[in-house]
Amino acid sequence: MAWYEQTKSLVDHFKEKVNSQNWHLVQMHSNLSIYEMPGPYNYHIAKAQTRFSCPAETAFSVLSDTKVDRWRGPLEELKVLDTQESSKLVHAKFACKWPVEKRDVVFVELEWKEGGVAYIVDKSVQGVLEQCPGYIRASLNLAGFQVVPLGSECQVTYLVDYDPNSSMPDQMKSKLQKSFVKQLAVINSLCK
Secondary structure, three states, rough: OOOHHHHHHHHHHHHHHHHHOEEEEEEEEEHHHHHHHHEOOOOOEEEEEEEEEEHHHHHHHOOOOOOOOOOOOOOEEEEEEEEEEEEEEEEEEEOOOOOOOOOOEEEEEEEEEEOOEEEEEEOOOOOOOOOOOOOOEOEEEEEEEEEEEEEEEEEEEEEEEEEEOOOHHHHHHHHHHHHOOHHHHHHHOOOO
């Protein structure tokens, strides 16, 4: 199956997850709310939600820029391998700190606008690129942004379900999800 074919129903799946009633508020940091819910595996997935003090179009532009660090620092390399309409095929390499081994992930990123709401949704794709020597292939089960316009501001939600595919304890995997979504506060500062 071509990588582009793997994007079908991706936005619907993301909307279902991000709007689920199963989220539980676990932390508040000034204007940033952090939620978690049980994922399909033994760890929790996370989402963060905040208000950006810029229009939705500006936030969407910043969030869709592949140079913006969504990953909290360990990103070593990010390449857009291909594009099809509103989708990108992306390969990311992460230089993790010891004792965690390096990771790579191949994912499709789909940009979508519907009813004034904008989405940027990511999901791993299989069978597109060989695993890089010295890296463990991680799985981006689902990640993305939802941007809802609120006049001259907007509300942004960032969801992450990332599996490093290792023997890392489930509690650490849950903590990793939350560390990724906390990056939303840093991204918010880029929109001011």
